[in-house]
Amino acid sequence: MNPVFSIVMEAFLFVSLYIQVFLIITLFEHREALFRSKEKGARRKEQGGRSKEIGEGRKEAESVPTVSIIVPCFNEQATVVGTIESLKRLRYPADKLSILAVDDGSTDDTWSYLERYAADPQVRIFRKENGGKHTAMNLGIAESRSDIIGCLDADSFVHAEALSRMAPLFADPRVMAVTPAIKVRAPQTVLEHIQYAEYNIGIFLRKMYSVFNAIHVTPGPFSLFRRSVFEQVGPFKSAYNTEDLEMALRLHSHNCVIENAEHAYVYTTPPATVRALVKQRVRWTTGFLLNVRDYRRLFFSRKHGQIGTFTLPAGVISLVTVLFFAGYAAVDAATTTADSLSRWYLVGWQWHWQWPSFQPFFIDTTVVRLLTFALVVLALAFLFFGKRMATGSWKPSRDMAYYTIFYGFIAPVWVAISWGRALTRNVGSWR
Amino acid sequence: MSPYRKYLWAFVITALIFVGITLVSNYFDNQRVSEIRSIQDSISMNILSSETQFDLLKETPCDDLGNSSLSQELDTLGEQVSYLESARGSGDAQVISLKQEYALLEIKDFILMQNMTEKCGLKPVFVLYFYSNAGDCPDCSDMGAVLTALRQDYPEVRVYSFDYNGSVSAVKTLESIYGVKDRLPALVVHNKPVYGLKPLADVEKLMPELATMASSTAATSTGNSSGK
Numbered sequence: 001m002n003p004v005f006s007i008v009m010e011a012f013l014f015v016s017l018y019i020q021v022f023l024i025i026t027l028f029e030h031r032e033a034l035f036r037s038k039e040k041g042a043r044r045k046e047q048g049g050r051s052k053e054i055g056e057g058r059k060e061a062e063s064v065p066t067v068s069i070i071v072p073c074f075n076e077q078a079t080v081v082g083t084i085e086s087l088k089r090l091r092y093p094a095d096k097l098s099i100l101a102v103d104d105g106s107t108d109d110t111w112s113y114l115e116r117y118a119a120d121p122q123v124r125i126f127r128k129e130n131g132g133k134h135t136a137m138n139l140g141i142a143e144s145r146s147d148i149i150g151c152l153d154a155d156s157f158v159h160a161e162a163l164s165r166m167a168p169l170f171a172d173p174r175v176m177a178v179t180p181a182i183k184v185r186a187p188q189t190v191l192e193h194i195q196y197a198e199y200n201i202g203i204f205l206r207k208m209y210s211v212f213n214a215i216h217v218t219p220g221p222f223s224l225f226r227r228s229v230f231e232q233v234g235p236f237k238s239a240y241n242t243e244d245l246e247m248a249l250r251l252h253s254h255n256c257v258i259e260n261a262e263h264a265y266v267y268t269t270p271p272a273t274v275r276a277l278v279k280q281r282v283r284w285t286t287g288f289l290l291n292v293r294d295y296r297r298l299f300f301s302r303k304h305g306q307i308g309t310f311t312l313p314a315g316v317i318s319l320v321t322v323l324f325f326a327g328y329a330a331v332d333a334a335t336t337t338a339d340s341l342s343r344w345y346l347v348g349w350q351w352h353w354q355w356p357s358f359q360p361f362f363i364d365t366t367v368v369r370l371l372t373f374a375l376v377v378l379a380l381a382f383l384f385f386g387k388r389m390a391t392g393s394w395k396p397s398r399d400m401a402y403y404t405i406f407y408g409f410i411a412p413v414w415v416a417i418s419w420g421r422a423l424t425r426n427v428g429s430w431r
Numbered sequence: 432m433s434p435y436r437k438y439l440w441a442f443v444i445t446a447l448i449f450v451g452i453t454l455v456s457n458y459f460d461n462q463r464v465s466e467i468r469s470i471q472d473s474i475s476m477n478i479l480s481s482e483t484q485f486d487l488l489k490e491t492p493c494d495d496l497g498n499s500s501l502s503q504e505l506d507t508l509g510e511q512v513s514y515l516e517s518a519r520g521s522g523d524a525q526v527i528s529l530k531q532e533y534a535l536l537e538i539k540d541f542i543l544m545q546n547m548t549e550k551c552g553l554k555p556v557f558v559l560y561f562y563s564n565a566g567d568c569p570d571c572s573d574m575g576a577v578l579t580a581l582r583q584d585y586p587e588v589r590v591y592s593f594d595y596n597g598s599v600s601a602v603k604t605l606e607s608i609y610g611v612k613d614r615l616p617a618l619v620v621h622n623k624p625v626y627g628l629k630p631l632a633d634v635e636k637l638m639p640e641l642a643t644m645a646s647s648t649a650a651t652s653t654g655n656s657s658g659k
Contacts, residue, residue: 003520014449021448022441029432212434306434342573346630347580361466361511365459366518370452 006368009328012321013371019314020378026208027385033207033262034388064096065147065167067224070140071101072133076154077109079269081116084123086157091164099123100140105130133220134236134243141230149225152266156221157185159265166224166261176229176256177248178264179206179215180222183390185267190402191277194410195270197403200386203262207389210260214306216288216315217245218258222266229256240427242287249295252307262389278414285319285418286427292316293422319415326412380404463515464525470508471532477504478539505540506582508533509592521564527598534599537591544589556585556638559619560592561611570628574616577631584631585641 027033069087073080080101087099099122103111117123126139141149148170152158158180166178181203184196209215218225223244233254239246251258271277292315298308383400387393421427432440512533516526541557548555560578562571578590593602595615605611609619614626620637635641 014445017448018441018445021445022437025432025437025441025444309434309438339572343576346573346577346628348631361463362514363459364518365456367453367456370456371449374448374452 008324009368010371012324013368013375015317016321016375017371017378019318020375020382022310023205023208024378024381026211027204030208030211034385064093065170066096066098066145067092067148067150067163067167068098068100068140068144068146069150069152069222070137070144071099071152071154072104072136072140073101073106073110073114073154074104074130074133074136075106075108075110077106077113080110080154081113083152083154083157084117087152088122089160090158090162091160092167094122097122097163098144098146100143101125102136102140103127104133104136132238132241134238137243138235141227141235144227147227149227149230150222151220152222153220153268156182156266156268158222159267162222162261162264162266163224165264166222169259169261170224170226172257172259174257175259176226176251177218177258178224179210179218179258179260180264180266181206181260181262181390182219182221182266182268184270187270187399189272190406191272191274192270193399193402194406195277197383197386197399198407199268199270200390200399201382202386203390204382204386206260207262209311210258212306212310213257214252214311215258215260216248216252216307216311217242218248218251220244221268222264240287240290241283242291245284245287246291246294249291249298249307252304253295253298255304274410277410278417281411281414282417282421285414286421288315289319289418289422290425290427319419322412322415323419326416460515460519463511464529467508467511467515467529470504470511471529471536474504474508474536475532475539478536478543482539482543505537508536516564530594530597531599534593534597534602537593538601538605541589541591554640556588556620556640558588558590558638559605559609559611560590561595561606561615561617561619562592563595563615565596568615571616574618574628577629577634580631581634588638588641 071080071083071087076083084099084101087097090097099117101114101117101123103114103126105128111127114125114127117125124143126143128136128139137151140151148167150163162180166180169175169178182199183203184192184199187193187196206215225247229251233247233250233256236243237246248258271280292312295312298304299312301308383403384394384396387395387397387400512526512529515529516523519526521527541559544555544557547553558578558581560574562568562575564571575592578592582588582590593599593605595606595611595613595617609622609624611617611619611624612626616626616628618625618629618634618637625637
């Protein structure tokens with residue numbers, strides 16, 4: 001290997017390892033996060049004993065904040081009823097919780113499904129011209145007078161305790177937004193299992209980022225906001241079709257605190273095909289790159305804390321690293337194929353079957369290889385941390401195996417497309 | 432821990448892991464070099480022993496000369512040296528010195544085998560292969576693969592490979608004996624140089640006697656060069 005190339009490779013691996021070590025130290029400082037996880041059963045002290053779950057007694061009920069959950073819908077006839085029903089099942093005082101379903105100019109039967117709730121005192125329905133998810137959110141915000149405003153994508157469902165585990169975090173007046181723990185709902189296919197493991201890692205990472213107030217996205221599935229913050233920072237924007245990411249960055253630019261309730265579970269329906277998944281991730285990743293460009297003033301700004309010193313640089317570096325190694329692997333695979341073809345031409349079909357012999361001499365122990373090995377070991381550890389935080393179990397499962405085997409082949413595809421899109425500022429469409 | 436202290440600690444820990452990995456990597460590299468050296472020592476001892484036997488007992492029955500496993504060892508050594516060269520680079524001092532020793536061992540084996548051929552009436556086929564890793568020979572890697580396939584098919588063929596740009600003067604002497612020019616890859620078959628990349632079938636045509644040899648599918652042992 002060319003020595004300069006080898007140094008570049010080692011530098012990429014060093015930085016990746018640094019990011020992982022930083023997160024491991026954070027986990028070590030907050031290791032209790034791994035040991036108080038339980039999906040089943042009520043958990044009273046999961047927010048570090050700061051507050052009880054809401055609705056437990058009359059006294060607390062008086063200080064319970066009012067909450068509006070906005071459900072923006074665009075052609076969601078298949079799932080919207082399930083989404084609203086899951087909200088109605090939330091264990092939260094009914095008089096403190098209202099649901100605002102906004103039909104953003106659907107062309108299917110979404111509106112007729114929403115009309116079922118016309119007489120429901122807890123649900124308000126709205127219909128408007130199609131204008132994008134952010135416009136539906138803003139309509140809901142304008143129509144609501146609650147203390148807390150949340151959103152729930154119409155393809156997601158909430159755990160009955162989700163709201164009661166999130167709302168108490170607003171007791172801290174600095175907290176302007178609270179994010180949940182998003183899980184993949186009932187994974188069946190290999191692709192869904194891969195995403196299930198990936199979302200679990202996301203639960204772990206979001207918790208770690210929240211420790212140093214550096215969460216970079218307030219996701220569409222069930223993020224809550226203090227209502228007053230919209231007066232301070234303004235309404236949602238289109239933001240390259242990633243309004244949830246832009247809002248988080250905007251909150252950070254106003255030095256707001258974004259919390260995470262790692263046991264407030266929300267279940268999302270993941271894309272069912274590779275094509276749909278790649279499209280979704282291209283939207284997310286392109287949106288990340290373009291929004292980060294718009295908020296580049298946050299980078300290494302002491303005033304804005306760790307979002308600019310850790311999350312954003314780590315995110316950009318990771319995307320460069322993925323591109324670099326995927327490119328290297330692709331060139332390597334192409335060279336190997338070309339070599340095999342030319343050998344085949346020169347030598348003909350050779351079939352000398354041999355059992356692979358184990359010769360320690362030929363084990364690759366270059367620095368690059370050993371660093372990669374260390375990174376993989378830490379990445380596997382993250383997989384287990386995610387599993388533990390999402391399910392309370394350390395047990396390896398097939399979703400982890402699928403993730404380990406396949407993710408590295410799919411992710412570079414959307415990363416590469418997203419870089420192309422971001423550099424040409426081609427935002428693409430939502431769906 | 433304050434965030435900025437954590438950044439520092441993360442750096443210290445990452446740097447320690449990095450240094451640790453570099454040390455481990457160097458340790459294994461050194462292990463490899465010493466493994467190669469010990470194989471070279473053993474081969475050179477074997478060759479010396481065969482040469483001595485050969486000189487002492489001009490009338491020794493050919494069966495007793497016993498270097499049947501030497502070719503195999505030399506092949507293994509060749510693979511290991513070339514692995515190390517690809518891992519550490521052609522410019523590495525250790526690699527250069529190992530390659531020089533390897534080239535000398537090959538030449539000694541070549542001379543011994545020629546002497547034995549004469550004395551014992553063997554009919555081995557020798558191929559001298561000159562290559563370059565300096566980036567000026569794009570076909571050398573393919574030529575190497577062709578010769579590997581040749582050896583797999585005909586274990587009796589002895590292939591000696593030499594780096595054309597290596598600094599071993601004995602190799603330079605070989606080049607001038609056979610008149611090998613700077614047009615790589617180059618093969619010397621039946622004392623004549625042949626230039627350029629050739630498919631396996633063409634290389635086989637250079638050695639008509641291969642037709643009478645057992646191919647590897649029938650051979651029971653690989654690496655026995657006696658050809659009896």
